[in-house]
Amino acid sequence: MRRNEDSCEFVRFILTGLLNTVNYYVIYTLLLWSGLPYLxxxxxxxxxxxxxxFFLNCHFVYRVRPTWSRFLKFPLTQVVNMGMQTLLLYIFVDTFGWNEIIAPLPVLIVTVPITYTITRWVLKDKEV
Structure with missing residues (x-):
């Protein structure tokens, strides 16, 4: 039964990720169109x-109580995600000349499996 639970958890992670991608992309595009530099x-x-x-992952994906401890650990693990996303975005736009509006989409596809693994480890870890 554990495998089925993990599969459902991953599906919830993907659904949450899709919603979060929309959140990110809407904010990114609006700011870009308002004149802010893409980075x-x-x-x-x-x-x-x-x-x-953070809140979607706690409540919907992993079904754990959001705590200050988890909230403070959550960004530390996401540094890897942010670094990878930013580096890939820079490479796709400045090196390969991809469109600034399109470039974030493949970046997110590349980083999802890594983000899932890190997030699961942080949020499901037992509180000390």
């Missing part, structure tokens, strides 16, 4: 979506 738009969109993601 500043990206960081602002990421941070806003990040806070929303």
């Amino acid at each position: 500043l738009s990206h960081v602002t969109g990421f941070l806003t979506a990040f806070v929303i993601s």
Whole structure:
């Protein structure tokens, strides 16, 4: 039964990720269209979506109580995610010349499995 539970958890993670991707992308695009540089738009969109993601992951995905301890650990593990996303976005836009509006989408596809593993470890870890 554990495998089925993990599968359901991953599906909930994907659904939450899709919703969070929409949150990020709407914020990113609005800021980009308002004249902010793409990297500043990206960081602002990421941070806003990040806070929303914490609560969605606690309540919907992993079904754990959001605590200050988890909230404080959550960003530490997401540094890897943010770094990978930012580096890939920079490479896709500045090196490969991809469109700033399209480039975040493949970036997110690449980083989802890594983010799931890190997030699961942090949020399901027993509180000390």
